[in-house]
Amino acid sequence: VDPAPARRTAAILLIGNELLSGKVQDQNFSYLARELYSLGVELRRAVVILDFVEVIAEEVRALAASHDIVFTSGGVGPTHDDVTIEGVARAFQRKVVPIPELETQMREYYGERLTPNHLRMALAPEGVELVSGQSTRWPTMKVENVYILPGVPEIFRLKLDALKERLATDPFTLAEIFLDCDEAGVAQVLFDAAANHPAVQIGSYPRFDEGADHRVKITLESKERARVEAALRELRASLPRAEILRVTEPHSPRRG
Amino acid sequence: VDPAPARRTAAILLIGNELLSGKVQDQNFSYLARELYSLGVELRRAVVILDFVEVIAEEVRALAASHDIVFTSGGVGPTHDDVTIEGVARAFQRKVVPIPELETQMREYYGERLTPNHLRMALAPEGVELVSGQSTRWPTMKVENVYILPGVPEIFRLKLDALKERLATDPFTLAEIFLDCDEAGVAQVLFDAAANHPAVQIGSYPRFDEGADHRVKITLESKERARVEAALRELRASLPRAEILRVTEPHSPRRG
Numbered sequence: 319v320d321p322a323p324a325r326r327t328a329a330i331l332l333i334g335n336e337l338l339s340g341k342v343q344d345q346n347f348s349y350l351a352r353e354l355y356s357l358g359v360e361l362r363r364a365v366v367i368l369d370f371v372e373v374i375a376e377e378v379r380a381l382a383a384s385h386d387i388v389f390t391s392g393g394v395g396p397t398h399d400d401v402t403i404e405g406v407a408r409a410f411q412r413k414v415v416p417i418p419e420l421e422t423q424m425r426e427y428y429g430e431r432l433t434p435n436h437l438r439m440a441l442a443p444e445g446v447e448l449v450s451g452q453s454t455r456w457p458t459m460k461v462e463n464v465y466i467l468p469g470v471p472e473i474f475r476l477k478l479d480a481l482k483e484r485l486a487t488d489p490f491t492l493a494e495i496f497l498d499c500d501e502a503g504v505a506q507v508l509f510d511a512a513a514n515h516p517a518v519q520i521g522s523y524p525r526f527d528e529g530a531d532h533r534v535k536i537t538l539e540s541k542e543r544a545r546v547e548a549a550l551r552e553l554r555a556s557l558p559r560a561e562i563l564r565v566t567e568p569h570s571p572r573r574g
Numbered sequence: 575v576d577p578a579p580a581r582r583t584a585a586i587l588l589i590g591n592e593l594l595s596g597k598v599q600d601q602n603f604s605y606l607a608r609e610l611y612s613l614g615v616e617l618r619r620a621v622v623i624l625d626f627v628e629v630i631a632e633e634v635r636a637l638a639a640s641h642d643i644v645f646t647s648g649g650v651g652p653t654h655d656d657v658t659i660e661g662v663a664r665a666f667q668r669k670v671v672p673i674p675e676l677e678t679q680m681r682e683y684y685g686e687r688l689t690p691n692h693l694r695m696a697l698a699p700e701g702v703e704l705v706s707g708q709s710t711r712w713p714t715m716k717v718e719n720v721y722i723l724p725g726v727p728e729i730f731r732l733k734l735d736a737l738k739e740r741l742a743t744d745p746f747t748l749a750e751i752f753l754d755c756d757e758a759g760v761a762q763v764l765f766d767a768a769a770n771h772p773a774v775q776i777g778s779y780p781r782f783d784e785g786a787d788h789r790v791k792i793t794l795e796s797k798e799r800a801r802v803e804a805a806l807r808e809l810r811a812s813l814p815r816a817e818i819l820r821v822t823e824p825h826s827p828r829r830g
Contacts, residue, residue: 335777338617339746340608341793342779347622352596361594364622366603396758397778398768435761470782490595502652505691512654521591522653523598526726537597 326487328354329363329381333374333392333402334469337366345471346391353478356571358487358541359387369393374405382409382463387485389478392469396435406461407443417442423456451480489570491543493550496532499561504534507556515549517542532563543568582743584610585619585637589630589648589658590725593622601727602647609734612827614743614797615643625649630661638665638719643741645734648725652691662717663699671700679712707736745826747799749806752788755817760790763812771805773798788819799824 336342393402420440448457459466501524521537592598649658676696704713715722757780777793802824
């Protein structure tokens with residue numbers, strides 16, 4: 319298990335023409351976003367791109383240089399449009415080589431049904447780290463700070479779940495205020511609170527749909543609970559009392 | 575209405591901390607992806623970023639330089655975390671100025687309830703183009719090749735729908751083959767077809783969930799119908815006949 323630094327940043331690269339043409343609706347980004355949040359990891363960027371080796375390589379290189387951890391999703395099967403391994407290898411100027419440990423696993427699993435195209439899935443960037451999990455058949459490939467995950471949502475989740483323990487760091491604290499008023503009516507109060515509490519991330523989210531039980535939700539977040547508590551005290555005092563529907567007290571999201 | 579070039583590329587920039595922390599599940603990317611596909615526009619990239627002016631500016635600049643059309647989603651309300659207008663202005667080195675036409679509309683709509691924070695929503699990058707639609711109250715701001723859309727899904731859709739006519743170009747043609755076999759088993763046939771038909775985009779999508787009525791879906795796409803027909807003929811002849819569950823003949827996706 320990695321040592322857990324005080325603040326961890328992450329990015330995800332979603333790879334697949336089918337996501338950008340709307341044929342498949344991605345589920346992995348929002349799943350990862352929720353899970354990382356509950357683990358205290360700050361997801362700072364998500365990028366969706368087409369299945370082009372050079373585009374993957376360039377994007378992996380850029381994201382890996384500017385984030386502590388990067389995840390890729392998709393493009394790891396046996397067919398011609400599965401080029402993520404090649405892209406990650408090129409990002410770090412590594413060769414793609416057969417990994418004996420994976421070949422052995424493929425041979426054991428597929429037996430006589432094994433074809434050369436199955437063995438394509440035993441290729442990886444030279445020097446890959448294989449991260450095994452109890453709930454997954456195949457290990458997860460890690461190259462530098464990049465975890466290579468499959469696009470199929472069921473398998474993405476299993477593989478991510480197996481990584482949780484090594485990803486977790488100190489948790490976020492979150493408080494929420496639900497209001498029954500026009501967002502513009504509280505904008506000045508929020509400007510002031512944001513200026514007074516620069517270390518607290520303050521969000522304001524209006525709802526316009528008929529089913530909503532509030533019109534604005536204010537969120538207060540920080541890794542330091544005392545700061546969230548202080549900002550919440552100020553907002554409770556300065557927001558119009560009659561318009562506060564309810565407050566969710568400072569808490570850390572529960573780990574799934 | 576713009577003239578429609580033979581091939582149009584697009585990107586979308588989704589702006590909002592709440593998307594990356596998993597508090598809100600984005601709906602706009604997949605909606606835009608489906609709509610653009612049906613309009614013949616090739617969505618090549620989607621990027622999700624935090625509410626930082628400099629990050630927005632840098633990303634808008636990069637996407638606008640490398641795509642025909644760019645959409646932004648989110649960050650256009652009246653509060654401190656709504657910094658998209660400022661980011662787009664900075665991307666193109668323009669000033670943010672009050673737009674008299676928008677101020678007049680705000681005054682008419684809000685009347686006595688109007689506050690200075692409402693008028694923040696009448697600010698825009700200098701030289702903005704206002705695109706009006708019949709179904710939307712407020713016009714959509716366009717700066718260079720960037721359409722600025724709100725994050726609230728209901729309004730995003732209304733505004734996008736009002737732009738469809740000017741976005742449409744020559745349609746894609748799509749054919750699909752549904753198979754009952756392991757993806758690796760058809761990988762070689764697909765490699766050959768992809769090599770023989772470089773102008774056709776060939777995708778292969780396995781399903782592993784129990785509810786699926788097929789195990790692999792092959793997609794064939796191009797803006798030229800004859801090329802899709804030729805690739806489909808070859809695949810029908812070379813794929814194992816017993817494993818073809820059904821075929822969707824070449825067609826253009828219907829416009830919504």
